[in-house]
Amino acid sequence: MIEANGLTKRYGGKVAVDDLSFTVRPGVVTGFLGPNGAGKSTTMRMILGLDAPGAGHATVNGRRHTRHAAPLHEVGALLEARGVHPGRSGYDHLRALAATTGIPRRRVDEVIDLVGLGEVAHRRVGGFSLGMGQRLGIASALLGDPATLILDEPVNGLDPEGILWIRTLLKGLAAEGRTVFVSSHLMSEMALTAEQLIIVGRGRLIADVPVADFVRDSSRLTTRVRSPQAERLRDLLAGPDVTVTGDGTGVLQVQGLDGEAVGRIAARHGVTLYELTPVHVSLEEAFMELTRDAVEYHGVTGRSTAGVERSAA
Numbered sequence: 001m002i003e004a005n006g007l008t009k010r011y012g013g014k015v016a017v018d019d020l021s022f023t024v025r026p027g028v029v030t031g032f033l034g035p036n037g038a039g040k041s042t043t044m045r046m047i048l049g050l051d052a053p054g055a056g057h058a059t060v061n062g063r064r065h066t067r068h069a070a071p072l073h074e075v076g077a078l079l080e081a082r083g084v085h086p087g088r089s090g091y092d093h094l095r096a097l098a099a100t101t102g103i104p105r106r107r108v109d110e111v112i113d114l115v116g117l118g119e120v121a122h123r124r125v126g127g128f129s130l131g132m133g134q135r136l137g138i139a140s141a142l143l144g145d146p147a148t149l150i151l152d153e154p155v156n157g158l159d160p161e162g163i164l165w166i167r168t169l170l171k172g173l174a175a176e177g178r179t180v181f182v183s184s185h186l187m188s189e190m191a192l193t194a195e196q197l198i199i200v201g202r203g204r205l206i207a208d209v210p211v212a213d214f215v216r217d218s219s220r221l222t223t224r225v226r227s228p229q230a231e232r233l234r235d236l237l238a239g240p241d242v243t244v245t246g247d248g249t250g251v252l253q254v255q256g257l258d259g260e261a262v263g264r265i266a267a268r269h270g271v272t273l274y275e276l277t278p279v280h281v282s283l284e285e286a287f288m289e290l291t292r293d294a295v296e297y298h299g300v301t302g303r304s305t306a307g308v309e310r311s312a313a
């Protein structure tokens with residue numbers, strides 16, 4: 001079990017992690033989700049004792065990570081910046097790591113098999129692809145057979161087969177009763193891998209929810225309605241479980257009523273409709289909506305792109 005209590009980290013005037021508290025339980029994969037710069041890596045580094053929090057603290061199984069007698073057996077970690085000597089083979093890297101922590105040589109062979117690096121284990125790490133490097137990082141994390149795994153963006157650089165492999169691996173490790181905490185900026189990937197989601201933006205906790213609840217809530221149907229009497233229709237549709245938003249152009253987005261219900265209410269009151277369209281929101285869109293205000297650098301998309309084109313013409 002990982003517990004973060006009021007974790008806070010500042011870099012200069014900038015708050016990277018802001019009073020963050022959450023619990024990661026054993027037995028399920030917990031996804032740590034947030035846009036770039038949300039503070040995921042910084043949080044993981046503080047849990048691992050590699051960065052000192054400005055305030056708050058984190059524990060792994062009730063103790064600060066640095067206080068564990070044999071940290072490699074307690075927590076296995078994959079971080080983005082890996083210190084692997086490029087001239088060394090993957091096998092030698094793992095052997096050296098095992099030797100310094102009293103782990104037997106046969107465990108090195110085991111983890112090499114487990115991550116599928118058997119054929120390339122004796123090649124120089126400098127010639128490894130990104131995906132092979134990720135597999136080597138995961139092998140290092142698994143070396144001490146730890147009860148807790150903390151993995152920062154482990155699917156980075158993996159091909160579809162590698163992504164499927166890691167998904168299965170993480171679920172298997174959690175099913176064995178381990179605590180598995182894995183960061184990502186891809187909602188669609190976490191929906192397939194994790195059972196619990198901790199969502200952060202600009203260093204703050206945005207949501208701590210079971211994936212199933214997030215999927216159920218975000219797949220709620222929205223109905224798009226266009227009418228020359230949009231404001232009147234808006235009043236007619238109002239109800240306790242109904243949300244209606246409009247942008248003043250005669251288009252309404254209705255949540256909580258399907259197209260049939262909207263059509264019936266409109267007909268009953270003689271309101272003309274030009275359009276009635278069911279709109280399904282993807283998980284990724286729901287995630288982006290949730291974290292919209294917490295994104296550091298917005299790209300130029302949608303309407304603003306059109307604006308740029310118009311002003312350039």
Ligand SMILES: Nc1ncnc2c1ncn2[C@@H]1O[C@H](COP(=O)(O)OP(=O)(O)OP(=O)(O)O)[C@@H](O)[C@H]1O
Binds near residue numbers: 015036043
């Ligand atoms: N060593 C550092 N010095 C200064 N600022 C830092 C440092 N490390 C992180 N930051 C800043 O803290 C914020 C959080 O960064 P962090 O890397 O933890 O986010 P992240 O969610 O892991 O993002 P990404 O997905 O891009 O890795 C960012 O604004 C980043 O620029």
